[in-house]
Amino acid sequence: MQHLATGAAGASLAAWASREAMAQGATARPGKLAPLPGKVSTVSGAAVMEKITAYQDASTYNNFYEFGTDKADPARNAHTLKTDPWAIDIEGLVKKPGRWDLADLLKLSPMEERIYRMRCVEGWSMVVPWVGYSLAELIRKVEPLGSAKYVSFQTLADPKTMPFVGSRVLDWPYEEGLRLDEAMHPLTLLCFGMYGEVLPKQNGAPVRLVVPWKYGFKNAKSLVKIRFTEQQPATAWNKAAANEYGFYSNVNPNVDHPRWSQATERRLGEDGLLSKKRKTLMFNGYEAQVASLYAGMDLRKNF
């Protein structure tokens, strides 16, 4: 290796090998939960070539307000969440409404590993190897009607197992929404696992959404309902503070949050004294894949 690593050819081979290793999902399984392997995805943008965030960080620094508002609360409190039995109800403007049990959702399409950047609106970010398949696979099965323009996502709100449901921080249940074309985009992931294992409860077990070009709060956790609508649905953070959190919430370094800049971010695990803040990328680095969805739109107005 020493020999190979010298010279330009060696350097590029080494770079290729480490990229290949990342693309193969070479992250060591943490060995904490049931395995859920995913095949290498062929979707464009599905394997970011950046250092993967440590599982320890991704599973202990969380936002899941049903279990508390401190970053450490979800990992501490979410053990009470009951994930079995679990189902998602499909409602609204579709030809085939109905209930999908988790077992059937798990079988609906082959699992893929998707190594995505995730950028929280608060200004921190990480790189996570998620496991799941494009939400479009499920949407195609339920056959939206021509009148369906939006998709709304509702998550579990069970005061018996979620100690902060009932608190006034948010209007429960947590709700999110996408335009139908955003929901159909191949990068939009119906996610069942991370790091080659099923999702930890604090990360939204047993099934959540991951939309990598949007701020993290669009990624509704512990989904129980998907509804197809003609009107733009209400969303939890928009209801809480409409001037701060818009419906689109695309990652955009040029449009600041009213209370802080969105130009840079802090990557979890890069907190050393000398570590610089990273520049936030337009659409979180997925511009090539998703910019066309917003052609002609004023992204300052539609934040």
Ligand code: MTE
């Ligand atoms: N989903 C529910 N049900 N409740 C929440 O409080 N928080 C959101 C999102 N999904 C949240 C949620 C926010 S603000 C972020 S940044 C991400 O989940 C965090 O996901 P992670 O903890 O897996 O990193």
